[in-house]
Amino acid sequence: MYKFIPISSGGQTDDLAALVDRVESGMDEGLLPVDVFCDDAVFRAEMVRIFGQAWVFIGHETEIPKAGDFVQRKIGLDSVIVTRDAEGGINVMLNHCRHRGTELCHEDKGNTRHFKCPYHGWTYNLKGEFAGAPHFNDAYENFDRKEWGLRRAPKVESFHGFIFASLSTDGGTLRDYLGDAAWALEAIVGLHPQGMRVLGVPERFQVRADWKSGAENFCGDAYHVSTAHLSAGLTEFIPDVRQVSTIARGYEFDNGHSFIGHQLTQWGPDFEMWAYPKEVREQFDLSKLDEVQLDMIRNTPPTIGTIFPNLSYLRFPQPATLGGRPVPFTMIRMWQPVAPGVMELWTWQLEYACVSEEQAQEAYLAAQFGFGSGGIFEQDDTAVWEGIAKAAASPWNRRDGVMLHYQQKRTGPDPDWKGPGKFHKSIYGEYLQELFWRRWVKDMRGEASQGGAA
Numbered sequence: 064m065y066k067f068i069p070i071s072s073g074g075q076t077d078d079l080a081a082l083v084d085r086v087e088s089g090m091d092e093g094l095l096p097v098d099v100f101c102d103d104a105v106f107r108a109e110m111v112r113i114f115g116q117a118w119v120f121i122g123h124e125t126e127i128p129k130a131g132d133f134v135q136r137k138i139g140l141d142s143v144i145v146t147r148d149a150e151g152g153i154n155v156m157l158n159h160c161r162h163r164g165t166e167l168c169h170e171d172k173g174n175t176r177h178f179k180c181p182y183h184g185w186t187y188n189l190k191g192e193f194a195g196a197p198h199f200n201d202a203y204e205n206f207d208r209k210e211w212g213l214r215r216a217p218k219v220e221s222f223h224g225f226i227f228a229s230l231s232t233d234g235g236t237l238r239d240y241l242g243d244a245a246w247a248l249e250a251i252v253g254l255h256p257q258g259m260r261v262l263g264v265p266e267r268f269q270v271r272a273d274w275k276s277g278a279e280n281f282c283g284d285a286y287h288v289s290t291a292h293l294s295a296g297l298t299e300f301i302p303d304v305r306q307v308s309t310i311a312r313g314y315e316f317d318n319g320h321s322f323i324g325h326q327l328t329q330w331g332p333d334f335e336m337w338a339y340p341k342e343v344r345e346q347f348d349l350s351k352l353d354e355v356q357l358d359m360i361r362n363t364p365p366t367i368g369t370i371f372p373n374l375s376y377l378r379f380p381q382p383a384t385l386g387g388r389p390v391p392f393t394m395i396r397m398w399q400p401v402a403p404g405v406m407e408l409w410t411w412q413l414e415y416a417c418v419s420e421e422q423a424q425e426a427y428l429a430a431q432f433g434f435g436s437g438g439i440f441e442q443d444d445t446a447v448w449e450g451i452a453k454a455a456a457s458p459w460n461r462r463d464g465v466m467l468h469y470q471q472k473r474t475g476p477d478p479d480w481k482g483p484g485k486f487h488k489s490i491y492g493e494y495l496q497e498l499f500w501r502r503w504v505k506d507m508r509g510e511a512s513q514g515g516a517a
């Protein structure tokens with residue numbers, strides 16, 4: 064994998080605990096210390112306290128359908144190999160040889176029966192078990208093969224084909240971790256019994272912006288759309304871009320997970336269920352959804368969201384050609400931390416298995432125009448996020464403890480909401496961003512539960 068060497072990082076806080084306290088007390092007043100977006104101590108602690116604990120998304124089962132398939136992924140700074148074994152199981156192993164520690168696998172993806180270390184040739188099977196070494200009988204005696212397998216992630220689980228792993232032996236199941244957000248995810252990715260499939264390999268590129276800028280934007284920032292993405296409106300790519308935040312709503316769940324929803328049916332009845340064409344909608348199995356889920360996806364489907372810490376989701380109807388009809392696409396993004404104020408952005412495109420190849424291609428193209436690395440929205444977002452990392456690294460800002468503004472007017476959650484979590488009829492208020500930061504504080508203090516209510 065290509066490795067990025069950051070030219071410079073941000074500052075180094077003198078007292079990490081005090082900075083975390085400032086995030087919490089700041090949130091009580093709608094303020095956030097800018098330092099958190101580019102700071103050596105913050106970054107190092109995040110790698111241990113967040114990425115060493117949380118359930119982290121690492122890929123989709125349809126990327127490794129056959130025995131021997133593998134992909135190389137990241138959990139925080141750790142490279143992992145994700146394999147499909149002969150029994151159909153999924154294994155997540157640290158990509159470092161147990162002999163002298165060098166990296167075993169240098170391929171992004173492939174199919175193999177074993178992994179052979181390029182240094183001295185120790186070999187491991189698809190489950191990471193030690194399988195052999197050159198000149199074994201001459202070189203070794205009393206060798207305990209069971210002791211010298213690859214390190215395995217203690218917890219690996221899938222949710223509708225989405226694979227997550229946790230490096231923590233404590234805490235609950237993935238389902239516990241997703242909490243009430245699982246209820247929303249069921250209605251997003253669980254609409255067809257054959258599930259979803261990835262369209263091609265994930266696209267990825269590096270950005271000089273902090274991973275939290277992406278996660279925080281997707282967790283609840285509909286406010287930026289009419290300004291940052293104005294060009295999408297001027298080109299008539301999205302006709303209603305100035306007004307799009309007025310039809311945005313907020314879904315707030317436990318454990319720091321949240322979604323923005325858009326009342327798309329305000330644009331007409333064809334926009335029901337993200338504007339999936341009738342022939343696709345008719346194939347959805349809605350029998351397992353409750354009344355609130357059904358109403359949600361018909362009228363105000365979740366369009367954007369973040370599963371803490373660094374998995375985000377995007378499904379929005381957009382045209383694949385200028386003036387074309389809007390096509391819903393599904394993107395999964397991972398804000399992969401690289402260094403303080405630097406991330407690698409990974410984007411997968413997915414489509415329901417029941418959708419024809421032609422329609423899937425159209426959706427793929429629509430998404431690339433908007434949110435591929437050269438997409439009209441993507442360029443807008445990554446440019447402004449880079450500015451945040453610079454503000455965080457600014458010696459002038461840091462000297463004076465500058466705080467950022469999270470004080471939009473709030474109207475509070477809808478008291479008549481019947482579903483889990485909370486529903487807000489207005490996206491203004493930055494309440495979902497506050498949810499994200501309060502979860503971050505808990506993790507940074509080691510207080511957050513990795514399953515169950517936090």
Ligand code: FES
Binds near residue numbers: 164182183185
């Ligand atoms: S480092 Fe892997 S075999 Fe020596």
Ligand SMILES: [Fe+2]
Binds near residue numbers: 291440
């Ligand atoms: Fe954006």
